[in-house]
Amino acid sequence: xxxPFYYDQVYDVVGxxxxxxxxxxxHIADYLALGSARMVGYALRNATNMxxxxxxxxxxxxxxxxxxxxxxxxxxxxxxxxxxxxxxxENDKVTHFKKLLWVPSHHL
DNA sequence: GTGATGACGCAGT
DNA sequence: GACTGCGCCATCA
Numbered sequence: 001x002x003x004p005f006y007y008d009q010v011y012d013v014v015g016x017x018x019x020x021x022x023x024x025x026x027h028i029a030d031y032l033a034l035g036s037a038r039m040v041g042y043a044l045r046n047a048t049n050m051x052x053x054x055x056x057x058x059x060x061x062x063x064x065x066x067x068x069x070x071x072x073x074x075x076x077x078x079x080x081x082x083x084x085x086x087x088x089x090e091n092d093k094v095t096h097f098k099k100l101l102w103v104p105s106h107h108l
Numbered sequence: 109g110t111g112a113t114g115a116c117g118c119a120g121t
Numbered sequence: 122g123a124c125t126g127c128g129c130c131a132t133c134a
Binding site for chain 2: 048
Binding site: 110111112113114116117118119120121 | 131132
């Protein structure tokens with residue numbers, strides 16, 4: 001299966017998110033400087049279904065909310081994976097989100 | 109080619 | 122802090 005050009009870009013950024021940290025769609029989009037935050041989420045939607053190795057659970061929206069958990073096969077899986085890395089989830093939102101936030105460009 | 113969709117983000121109120 | 126509306130642009134029908 002051919003992977004759309006945008007998806008591969010997202011995989012690379014998401015794949016370099018350090019464990020125990022999270023990032024937002026906007027930051028990824030800004031780092032890629034290709035499209036918008038919507039494109040990131042759009043790409044991840046296929047990514048999760050396609051590449052289970054992809055730590056898409058570390059990607060949340062600008063509110064720190066697990067907006068895409070419903071897209072995971074078991075929606076509960078996303079929260080489980082985050083807690084597994086030490087990230088606490090409350091009311092489907094990342095606790096201390098700003099502290100755990102990791103910015104791609106900041107990593108350079 | 110046209111129209112609608114979407115795991116979002118931001119400005120305005 | 123909350124809600125509303127608009128922009129974003131690749132992908133799908």
